[in-house]
Amino acid sequence: MPAPEHLIIAPVLIPLIAGALMLFYEDRQRRAKRVISFIAVAALVVVAHDLLNLARRGGEAGTVGVYLLGNWPPPFAIVLVLDRLAAMMLLLTAVLGLGALIFASARWDRRGQHFHSLFMFILTGLNGAFLTGDLFNLFVFFEVMLAASYGLALHGSGALRVRASLHYIAINLAASLLFLIGVSLIYGVTGTLNMADLAAQIPTLPAEQKPLLKAAAAILGIAFLVKAAMWPLCFWLPITYLAAAPPVAAMFAMLSKVGVYVILRMTSLFGTGVGETGIGAEILVAGGFATVAFGTFGVLASQGLGRLAGSTVLVSSGTLLAVIGLFGLGGGSHLVAAGLYYLVSSTLAISALFLIIELVERDEGSFATVFAVTAELYGFSEDAADEDEPLVGPVLPGVFTVLSVCYACVALLIAGLPPLAGFMAKFAILSAAFNPEGIGTDGPPSPLAFALTGLLLVSGLAAMIALVRTGIQTFWGPVDEEDRTRAALVELVPVIGLIAITLYMTVQANSVMRYMEATARSLSEPHLYVETVLGARPYVIEETAPVDAGGEGEAR
Amino acid sequence: MELVLSLAIGVLVASGVWLLLRPRTYQVIVGLALLAHGVNLFIFSMGRLRTGASPILSKEGAVAAGAYADPVPQALVLTAIVISFATTALFLVVLIAARGFTDTDHVDGKESD
Numbered sequence: 001m002p003a004p005e006h007l008i009i010a011p012v013l014i015p016l017i018a019g020a021l022m023l024f025y026e027d028r029q030r031r032a033k034r035v036i037s038f039i040a041v042a043a044l045v046v047v048a049h050d051l052l053n054l055a056r057r058g059g060e061a062g063t064v065g066v067y068l069l070g071n072w073p074p075p076f077a078i079v080l081v082l083d084r085l086a087a088m089m090l091l092l093t094a095v096l097g098l099g100a101l102i103f104a105s106a107r108w109d110r111r112g113q114h115f116h117s118l119f120m121f122i123l124t125g126l127n128g129a130f131l132t133g134d135l136f137n138l139f140v141f142f143e144v145m146l147a148a149s150y151g152l153a154l155h156g157s158g159a160l161r162v163r164a165s166l167h168y169i170a171i172n173l174a175a176s177l178l179f180l181i182g183v184s185l186i187y188g189v190t191g192t193l194n195m196a197d198l199a200a201q202i203p204t205l206p207a208e209q210k211p212l213l214k215a216a217a218a219i220l221g222i223a224f225l226v227k228a229a230m231w232p233l234c235f236w237l238p239i240t241y242l243a244a245a246p247p248v249a250a251m252f253a254m255l256s257k258v259g260v261y262v263i264l265r266m267t268s269l270f271g272t273g274v275g276e277t278g279i280g281a282e283i284l285v286a287g288g289f290a291t292v293a294f295g296t297f298g299v300l301a302s303q304g305l306g307r308l309a310g311s312t313v314l315v316s317s318g319t320l321l322a323v324i325g326l327f328g329l330g331g332g333s334h335l336v337a338a339g340l341y342y343l344v345s346s347t348l349a350i351s352a353l354f355l356i357i358e359l360v361e362r363d364e365g366s367f368a369t370v371f372a373v374t375a376e377l378y379g380f381s382e383d384a385a386d387e388d389e390p391l392v393g394p395v396l397p398g399v400f401t402v403l404s405v406c407y408a409c410v411a412l413l414i415a416g417l418p419p420l421a422g423f424m425a426k427f428a429i430l431s432a433a434f435n436p437e438g439i440g441t442d443g444p445p446s447p448l449a450f451a452l453t454g455l456l457l458v459s460g461l462a463a464m465i466a467l468v469r470t471g472i473q474t475f476w477g478p479v480d481e482e483d484r485t486r487a488a489l490v491e492l493v494p495v496i497g498l499i500a501i502t503l504y505m506t507v508q509a510n511s512v513m514r515y516m517e518a519t520a521r522s523l524s525e526p527h528l529y530v531e532t533v534l535g536a537r538p539y540v541i542e543e544t545a546p547v548d549a550g551g552e553g554e555a556r
Numbered sequence: 557m558e559l560v561l562s563l564a565i566g567v568l569v570a571s572g573v574w575l576l577l578r579p580r581t582y583q584v585i586v587g588l589a590l591l592a593h594g595v596n597l598f599i600f601s602m603g604r605l606r607t608g609a610s611p612i613l614s615k616e617g618a619v620a621a622g623a624y625a626d627p628v629p630q631a632l633v634l635t636a637i638v639i640s641f642a643t644t645a646l647f648l649v650v651l652i653a654a655r656g657f658t659d660t661d662h663v664d665g666k667e668s669d
Contacts, residue, residue: 136632143639150646159657163665166581166654169647170663173588174576176643177595180636184629188602193628 007054008067008082010047011090011127014040019120033116034105040120041098044127048091055087056515062522064532066133071538075197081133081533084519085340089130089261092344095501096254096351097123099494103355104247106491111156111245118155121148122251129258133533135183135193135220138262142179142227146172149255152248153240164243171236175226182220189213196533199269199526217270221263221280228259229317231290238298238310246358249309250351256313257347260320264336267328268523269530281328285448288322289455291315296459299466305357305474308466309350312414315459316346322452323429327524329448331433336520338428341513345421345502349413352498356407359399359491360474402492404475409499411471415464416456421505426456428513557605561597568594579668581651581661585644592640596633603629 018040022033057063062084070077101119109115125145132138150172153165187193189212190201205213222233229237237256241249263284291314298311323331323339413422433449505512522528568590575587603626611627613619651661658665 136635140635140639143643147643147646150643150650154650154653157653159665162650162654162657166650166663166665169643169650170576170584170588173640173643173647174591177588177591177640180595181598184599184602184632187629187632 005065005067007047007050008065008080008131009069011044011051011094011131012080012124014043014047015120015123015127019117019124022117022120023114027113030109034109037101037116037120038105041094041101041123044094044123045091045098048087048094051082052087052091055082055084062518062528064529066533066536068536068538073538074534074536075192075194078137079133079194079196079533079536080131081196081529082131083529084515084522085261085265086130088340088344088515088519089257090127092257092347093123093126093130093254096251096347096498099351099355099498100247100250102494102497103250103491104245106488108156108245108247112154114151115155118148118151119251121145122152122255124148126254126258130261133195135186135195135198137193139176139179139183142258143176145255145258146176149252152251153244155248156245158243161243164239167236168240171226175223178219178226179223182216182218182223185212185216185219189216194533195265195269196530199530200534202270217266218280221266224259224262224266225287225321226259227256228263228321229256229291229314230284230287230321231294231314231318234291234294234314234317237313238307241310241313241354242304242306246354249354253313253347253350253354256317257320257343260317260324260343263321264324264327264523267324268526281325284321284325284328286325288318288320288325289451291318291321292455292459294318296455296462299459300462302466302470305353305361305470308470309353309357312346312350312353312463315463316342316350319346319429319456319459322455326433326448326452333517333520333524334432334435335429336523337513337516338425338432340516340519341421341428341505341509342425344512345413345425345505348498348502349410349422352406352495353410353414355491355495355498356403356410359403359495360407399492400475402496404471406492406495406499407467407471407475409502411464411467413499413502415467416460417464419506421502421509424506424509426460430456557607561601561605565594565597565601568597579662579664581654581663584663585647585651588647589644592636592644596636596640599629599633599636601629603627 018036022036025032027033051065054065055062065082066074067080067082068074068077069080097119104115104119122145125141125143125148128141129138129145132141150165150169153168154161183193186198189209190198190205192198192201202213226233241252244252267281267284295311295314295316295318298314299308302308302311320339320343323335323342327333327336327339409420412418412420416422416426430449430453433446433452572587572589572591572594575583575590578584578587606625609623609625611625611630613624654665655661660667662668
């Protein structure tokens with residue numbers, strides 16, 4: 001009977017083993033692959049849910065779970081750390097993964113080879129990046145995630161995808177090298193790579209080492225900001241997401257949030273030690289504002305839904321970066337709580353949007369041309385030559401109506417209009433920006449709060465205009481009866497499911513926000529994280545039975 | 557030795573950045589490879605440069621830590637070499653595929669003029 005802390009490594013192991021296992025199957029045995037993928041992702045959802053409950057134990061403070069991979073006492077060797085933030089990101093990843101996988105199983109996993117294995121490996125990388133407590137291990141999981149994402153971005157092939165992937169891979173390889181420079185500089189300065197140990201050591205560092213450390217953090221930050229797509233490091237994003245296969249793009253919406261997650265983690269752990277205002281918090285605020293502005297222009301200028309969705313990713317990233325920057329400047333934990341709520345709701349909404357776009361534009365537009373090219377080049381003619389290929393599962397009547405309702409929900413979510421979660425997220429962010437200490441406290445609001453308000457409202461308005469304009473063209477335009485969109489039930493289920501989760505977040509906003517508030521408080525005071533990780537003790541192996549040495553008891 | 561190493565890193569990185577910004581895919585991949593080598597040397601140097609010091613501790617008794625080289629950057633650099641090699645190989649495949657699709661080796665898939 002494995003102890004609960006062994007569960008911490010499960011989100012890395014399950015997809016890794018499933019992905020490796022599926023390499024033994026030919027692509028013709030797609031049914032077997034689907035079954036394995038579904039079992040793995042469903043297990044991931046269950047495990048992530050259990051881990052969330054594990055992290056919630058212990059009341060207000062929560063629990064930090066530590067898993068010593070090499071059974072060495074920290075700060076030596078690599079540790080996995082589970083706290084509220086990591087658990088939340090794990091659950092979000094698992095849910096998005098399930099949605100994207102269900103969607104892909106209708107037809108997209110047939111467009112190229114090894115879709116399921118690559119999909120599992122991207123989940124491995126994502127989960128590992130959220131769990132790891134070691135900077136270099138973070139690099140390794142980043143590379144696992146990126147390597148799988150290169151394969152997935154190319155899934156389906158075609159000239160557009162290959163060209164977009166070329167840029168995507170080149171910029172990410174360059175960013176990875178910056179990551180390495182930053183990590184090794186930090187090791188050179190402090191002599192440790194354990195994040196908790198770094199957080200403990202940075203405040204005691206001699207003053208002459210601080211500039212080097214700040215330089216290292218800045219170089220490292222660039223690598224994450226490329227991933228999070230902060231302006232001006234974001235020009236690769238819209239075209240890559242447009243070109244990627246829709247279920248892949250839905251998963252990529254999570255990929256940009258990894259950069260945001262790491263920046264938040266670094267701000268939380270290292271931020272207070274270096275200066276009064278954290279590392280580069282001003283740059284994060286300015287960059288976040290610029291990204292929102294750039295994304296807003298992108299949203300308004302987009303001719304098609306694909307580009308529009310890519311630009312909404314930018315707006316979402318920019319908002320979160322600005323929120324984290326304000327947090328680094330001392331914006332208080334309420335702001336982060338609101339930001340986390342926004343992170344979850346906007347990621348779900350954008351993923352759903354990517355899926356809807358494919359269903360709507362199925363018979364025309366860019367995706368159809370990509371299909372045609374792919375089919376000829378890769379000899380999938382019997383698969384893809386006729387668009388009348390039987391979809392898996394029963395074809396739903398009234399698809400168009402269901403889709404238009406889903407589209408309206410997503411538009412409300414992204415634009416941040418009541419009554420859905422998008423509105424509550426934006427409202428919470430703005431309220432926290434104006435009242436850093438909580439509602440009811442006095443003191444003039446900062447000019448940054450006004451700037452944030454203006455940008456958020458304008459970007460919401462722009463998103464509304466663009467989404468409504470495209471929606472009118474798409475759903476209210478003249479449609480031939482034969483050209484009506486066809487979609488299988490399995491393709492609508494993930495779309496409706498993702499939207500249903502945001503509805504749940506709207507109805508249960510109180511309990512969700514309470515979780516986010518507790519998460520944000522632990523982020524603004526990361527003592528528990530640092531002490532638990534550094535206090536973890538390895539198991540003493542006597543004979544064959546592992547015995548708890550006592551130190552781990554504190555972790556629970 | 558410090559001078560030689562820093563010169564080597566500097567030349568590798570400078571050439572790498574220059575090539576990375578060139579318009580031909582082949583130049584980009586060679587640039588990335590050079591950059592990766594420069595970065596690998598840089599990681600290695602972060603463990604402080606030692607001559608004739610082994611990174612593996614001997615078994616018997618107490619050891620003088622100062623007599624050994626830092627093993628962690630050497631482990632890191634091994635990992636970094638493997639990863640950058642693999643991703644560069646993958647990039648090579650994409651590069652050739654792009655050449656096949658677009659009939660040009662320009663990074664944008666079409667000649668700029």
